[in-house]
Amino acid sequence: MQQSCNIIIAGAGITGLTAGYELIKKEPKTFVLFDGQRPGGALSTVHQDGWTLETGPNTIVLTNTYLTALISELGLEAETLSADRVSGNRFIVRNKKLIPLPGSPGAFLKTPLFSLRAKLRLFAEPFIKRGTDKDESLADFVRRRLGEEFLTYAINPFVAGVYAGNPENLSARMAFPMLKVLEQKYGSLIKGQFRIKPEDRKPGDLPRAEAPMVTFGQGNQTLTDRLAKKLGSSMKPGSRITRITKKEKKTGEISYSIETETGDSFITNSLILTLPLHVLKGIRWTGFGDLSPDKMLPEVTYPPLSVVHLGFRREDVAHPLDGFGMLIPAAEKMQILGCLFNSSLFPGRTPDDSNFVLLTCFIGGSRNPDFAMEDEGDVYRRVLEDTSTLLGTKGEPVLKRITRWPKAIPQYSVAYQQVYDALAEMEKAHSGLHFLGNFRNGIAVPDCVRNAVRFAEGLNPSP
Numbered sequence: 001m002q003q004s005c006n007i008i009i010a011g012a013g014i015t016g017l018t019a020g021y022e023l024i025k026k027e028p029k030t031f032v033l034f035d036g037q038r039p040g041g042a043l044s045t046v047h048q049d050g051w052t053l054e055t056g057p058n059t060i061v062l063t064n065t066y067l068t069a070l071i072s073e074l075g076l077e078a079e080t081l082s083a084d085r086v087s088g089n090r091f092i093v094r095n096k097k098l099i100p101l102p103g104s105p106g107a108f109l110k111t112p113l114f115s116l117r118a119k120l121r122l123f124a125e126p127f128i129k130r131g132t133d134k135d136e137s138l139a140d141f142v143r144r145r146l147g148e149e150f151l152t153y154a155i156n157p158f159v160a161g162v163y164a165g166n167p168e169n170l171s172a173r174m175a176f177p178m179l180k181v182l183e184q185k186y187g188s189l190i191k192g193q194f195r196i197k198p199e200d201r202k203p204g205d206l207p208r209a210e211a212p213m214v215t216f217g218q219g220n221q222t223l224t225d226r227l228a229k230k231l232g233s234s235m236k237p238g239s240r241i242t243r244i245t246k247k248e249k250k251t252g253e254i255s256y257s258i259e260t261e262t263g264d265s266f267i268t269n270s271l272i273l274t275l276p277l278h279v280l281k282g283i284r285w286t287g288f289g290d291l292s293p294d295k296m297l298p299e300v301t302y303p304p305l306s307v308v309h310l311g312f313r314r315e316d317v318a319h320p321l322d323g324f325g326m327l328i329p330a331a332e333k334m335q336i337l338g339c340l341f342n343s344s345l346f347p348g349r350t351p352d353d354s355n356f357v358l359l360t361c362f363i364g365g366s367r368n369p370d371f372a373m374e375d376e377g378d379v380y381r382r383v384l385e386d387t388s389t390l391l392g393t394k395g396e397p398v399l400k401r402i403t404r405w406p407k408a409i410p411q412y413s414v415a416y417q418q419v420y421d422a423l424a425e426m427e428k429a430h431s432g433l434h435f436l437g438n439f440r441n442g443i444a445v446p447d448c449v450r451n452a453v454r455f456a457e458g459l460n461p462s463p
């Protein structure tokens with residue numbers, strides 16, 4: 001029998017859970033939140049033999065007040081751990097050596113990370129004219145403003161770390177909107193850094209330098225577990241949505257009925273879809289005419305990414321691991337995209353912090369998608385080759401674990417505006433239908449939270 005409720009949310013990642021929590025907090029409503037697997041989506045913490053392993057996001061940077069308020073409201077402040085001060089040190093690999101990313105103008109002048117030519121090129125940035133191409137790739141934007149070497153040794157590894165992406169494909173405007181604001185409003189990224197005003201940032205955003213980096217004592221899944229607990233029996237995990245049907249009564253009233261693999265059928269006037277775009281494209285849509293996600297949405301790349309956890313005895317790693325981690329430019333032709341030094345960031349990630357260290361390496365992404373899905377033995381062998389060369393790891397790790405994300409993170413590529421336009425057009429055509437998630441207005445956890453809270457407050461998530 002079909003059950004009726006005020007709101008249905010599809011997808012219980014951080015976006016769906018936050019939207020659900022915020023909507024019922026304001027006013028009790030009947031609602032159901034379906035997830036094909038378990039609540040949490042990308043946020044997933046594994047506890048194994050005394051190790052705390054993040055298989056999705058490892059660190060949460062409190063870049064906006066919406067996330068800080070949510071953590072406080074959920075009573076999670078006491079469980080929050082702030083990253084150690086060493087997290088300010090970030091390493092980039094050049095010529096197979098870890099070089100600290102310069103944190104001050106003096107350090108920039110001295111760093112061997114960039115050649116003299118590249119440094120001089122950077123000083124020319126304030127004199128370069130504003131670009132006129134509205135949808136330029138990030139690589140073209142950086143080449144134009146900062147030069148080729150800066151693209152190769154700063155932006156390429158950074159983008160691999162954030163998006164598992166390739167700057168040649170990502171849209172500067174869609175993936176890093178602040179860059180375009182600085183260029184168009186202040187005429188320069190460097191000048192803009194000093195002139196930026198609060199209204200240039202997204203609502204609730206803090207300057208990055210002031211945003212604390214955190215996790216929770218029991219890992220990042222604590223956040224989504226607590227939200228799911230608050231939502232109680234409204235949660236329907238293990239319920240993969242297979243079909244969505246739009247119905248219109250003679251009175252003009254619109255409703256949406258949802259069918260799941262488990263045979264559940266629910267109907268609502270308000271449907272919030274937080275499923276990845278490739279999932280939306282694969283669902284059966286009935287009654288939507290030509291304005292359905294399978295027909296409207298362009299193909300969006302979600303490259304595969306694998307997360308490789310390696311635990312070592314302290315004495316088996318030569319490098320002091322005195323930083324956040326290392327990022328590896330494509331030009332270095334190595335296997336891994338980057339590696340986090342988790343045990344240097346937060347306590348309690350290993351069974352005994354004085355004797356063990358935990359590394360989290362990322363492989364695949366847009367740079368090397370096939371490698372992410374390769375055989376376990378090959379993955380460990382090739383990743384360990386890199387950690388041995390770069391960090392001086394010796395022998396077999398005491399812990400190793402691979403987590404595969406066959407479709408990890410949506411790439412906000414050049415022409416991504418088509419996705420935004422399609423979503424807006426479908427929302428306009430189908431009253432009560434809403435799309436929220438990491439495919440719109442930012443991929444980071446704080447972005448997803450901000451968008452969900454603002455949606456629940458009836459505000460435009462992206463003003």
Ligand SMILES: Cc1cc2nc3c(=O)[nH]c(=O)nc-3n(C[C@H](O)[C@H](O)[C@H](O)COP(=O)(O)OP(=O)(O)OC[C@H]3O[C@@H](n4cnc5c(N)ncnc54)[C@H](O)[C@@H]3O)c2cc1C
Nearest residue numbers: 011013014015035036041042056057058241437438444445
């Ligand atoms: C490996 C990795 C590392 C990351 N690192 C960081 C980081 O360090 N910091 C950071 O801020 N961000 C990080 N991110 C990005 C961030 O975690 C995600 O963008 C964000 O969590 C996405 O949340 P979401 O709710 O929009 O989507 P998701 O978490 O993808 O949730 C979508 C949900 O939909 C469900 N679903 C799918 N199909 C169906 C169906 N047919 N029916 C019902 N349910 C379905 C899924 O099970 C899932 O739970 C990382 C992401 C990954 C993958």
